[in-house]
Amino acid sequence: MDWRALAKQKRESTIAQIPKEWVLPTIPPPAEQRDISGVWMHQYLTPEEIEITSSDAEKVVELASAGRWKAVDIASAFCHRAAIAHQVLNCLHEFFPQQALEAARALDEHLTSTGKPKGVLHGLPVSLKDQFHVKGVETTMGYLGWIGTFEGKKGTGKERVHESLMVKDLKDLGAVLYCKTAVPSTLMSGETVNNIIDYCWNSANRNLSSGGSSGGEGALIGAGGSVVGFGTDIGGSIRIPAAFNGLYGLRPSSGRLPYEGMANSMDGQNSILSVVGPLSSTPGGLKLVTKALLGMQPWSYDPMVVELPWREEVGEQVSRRATEDGGLTFAIFWDDGEIRPYPSVRRALEKVKAEIEKKGHQVIEWSPPKSIGAISDIAMGVFMSDGGVDAYNAFALAHEEPAPQLAPIVPTTPRTQATASEVAAMNVTIRELRKELMDYWNSTVSLTKNGRPIDAIISPVSPYPAARREMYTHYAYTSWVNALDWTTVVIPVLRTDKAVDVVDPSFTPRSEAEKLEFENYDLDMYDGAKVGVQLVGRRLQEEKMIEIAAQVSRWVKSASE
Template structure:
């Protein structure tokens, strides 16, 4: 029987708040009008100086401090549990907390260090947050569905309920990571905003008029408030990259088969035309490298049948840094200013210009890039999201009878539609393959214009037309989704902050179509003022090491003032 879903959701929402220790509760949550930006000095006022030092150190720095015996795993864990608690109260970013279990794990790690005088692994004592798709023992997984509360992925009485752990969770534990919370998602996972009936809406901590992104929006908001140094999200249409961009973070979308997805909850499980991937978000590019390299050291291809046996390759990194040093020529980039469907809003357009200036001042080359058959590729990719007519997600909604967020109705409506035939799926898969070949050929052809004797190293592109979307106004996914269709590696690099005095449309701007007109009319320079702005660097398949090195380098030259 369908229960009173509103009461069930309310009880769960209250349970999340109740899990926060009384000493970490805020006496008052300011309205957005009172406090638009809750990052930096605002959240710091509730923390002790050592907690600030710990939580504002990146994952690599934390690992080094713990390994040197300067910080204990317990001190680090308690600091992040505290800051995560504050973050949730300010922006609604958590689905689950398991702080006591985390502190117990930290004590065990400290005992190991005291006994053996060395760390358990490269992530020893590093807190890692998880998107609420990961199964963790003794912790619920709802993925934002009211009907999943008290069940294992919607199945009542399933023996896996709170007893089962995802493969990557096991690997993270073996590496010495501290797991302590799971973060919010939009129910279904299929939206660039994070909203569900359990926790409500997850706001952008830098600008609480705006969204935190989706579907790994809780990760983006939590890490943006430094309630986590690094976390893991998933991406089928931009769900790692969007929250990373909107929250001033680095985030990588690896190619399918590079990182283990085994044992995670998901929507549309079994849809194999365009697969979701798992990857990290963090405050620095080197933090992402630490996580990816550490996970690969566990040889996940021995435990997940879909992981390709590709250990971490230092040679790809070396190639980038040798080029940067000038010993092997220069880097070359393709610049995708627009997809010619929806133009970037002024802050994003300015960020692209800043990146180009920084790259050229550093002695590298940028050429124009027109994404080949962009509309055809987008169409084929987007079709994969509704091959089952939305049956999977509507079945999950039916478990409780809960209402469906407007952001989800855009693609899935109120009821499931007719499922596509095998012939339809096969035809669409052929279209995807042909488009991938067309894109590959166009990329290869750049060898004639780079002047280096090799094709471009990466594409510089918007991740979304917005710095961070306004609620219910994330309408265009064309810049993120095409990367998933190609299965290319992409990493987000934070660039700047929106400025209402600079980021304006030209007086004679004329939208190129109705979709662009909607984006143009939705722009509000005042509301966006102060929001994070980012770009993505797109590389070819399985170029994770190279793209992380390029992202780190890009961050360096942007900070050096070359922009």
């Protein structure tokens, strides 16, 4: 079959899973309805569905576990809202509401018969990026050549049978799985685009990208079709969609959460590992699911996971220090030296800094011995080390053409791959880089008033509040974190305002690249786009960074009320 016909067939098979009564009669163009992240969807939902899908993850679990809300009603509400979101944003690869409703009914029966919830996530609908294998559901990862196969291979016996280990844990914890969200083919793009869905749009501003590679997750949660879901991050793939869609997103350090049994690109590239982590509408959602999964002791079945249970006392210490004058110390950097952030991103950084200082905490400048761009370049060298062979072969399976955004990753013919000696040299460079930046972090003790090194770094996620189509070109603001493997949480801060976020008349571009980026800054198009920042901590500091994110977000929100 021609790849275009195959793409159409697959696209229509997802739409066919939507019940007829949930199919929208018309879809307004972005000029008529730019933002669907708020009340726009309510016209299609019942009051009960609005209440359920407007609740946070903790409330959903609390009421489901107490039997005040039926799991089947919760699942139906989120399935309905997800179906609407997909029709408008192209955010799903797989939709399986009947499977979800059956699982939810079983949870209700369990609660009735035992008087106890099945687990600490009882009744919570959880969306998954299309890298997770779910029994009975296909995994394409945006590749046409993976349709009807197991990761592009035929006759393995694993097709629609194999299940990722985190999926098993989520089910055992009482979560309800109902959809798998869109990704860019290759997983190596800040825009979610592939030949199946075409393009995944931003929930808050449909002129713009949802981000990538967990862009389907960002769009879905941003539109209220999910309250918490899981993505992956190797160069910014959780943090970019979280920031673009006004969400919280956790990029944990490698080895904290289980990746076993998931599909991936460039599998076996271990110099900079992809990590799995949650996106949510609240920081509490991040904590809920991360703590729950660690309670399953994933180090017992995934050899790559560190034996490190959830440490409640770490978050409690942050909470105590947050009430003390000078108790927390932050560093901030505004600009990677290559592409300055757009005005609304700069304003978000300024707002976060101001609110932290109003609470009596210190913010210093982050001036590491290596530039952010130099650190990012090291990461990019690792990502290109296979010469594009993995991506080239995946596209060749169905003879499909990659989207323009993927050109840097998908060569027209495979390039020369790095040798074993060159990979070893990369690993030495990364090890030395991590030691150098660790030493610099420790040295900040000489600049802080409380006599301790900084607690976190405040950083842009991207130069853009959200990218325009085919215009995401600069990844340094996220990929430096992956090179260092530091724990990071994104928090939403504000919206772009065309009356406020104008370019300073004195702005002078430092390069042709920066000039081009600012020529693409269209105030009318960006108006209303959500803006987030990232809070970066040291390696394996998930409990600390989630609590810092909760505290800082609370300060920022209270200032806006």
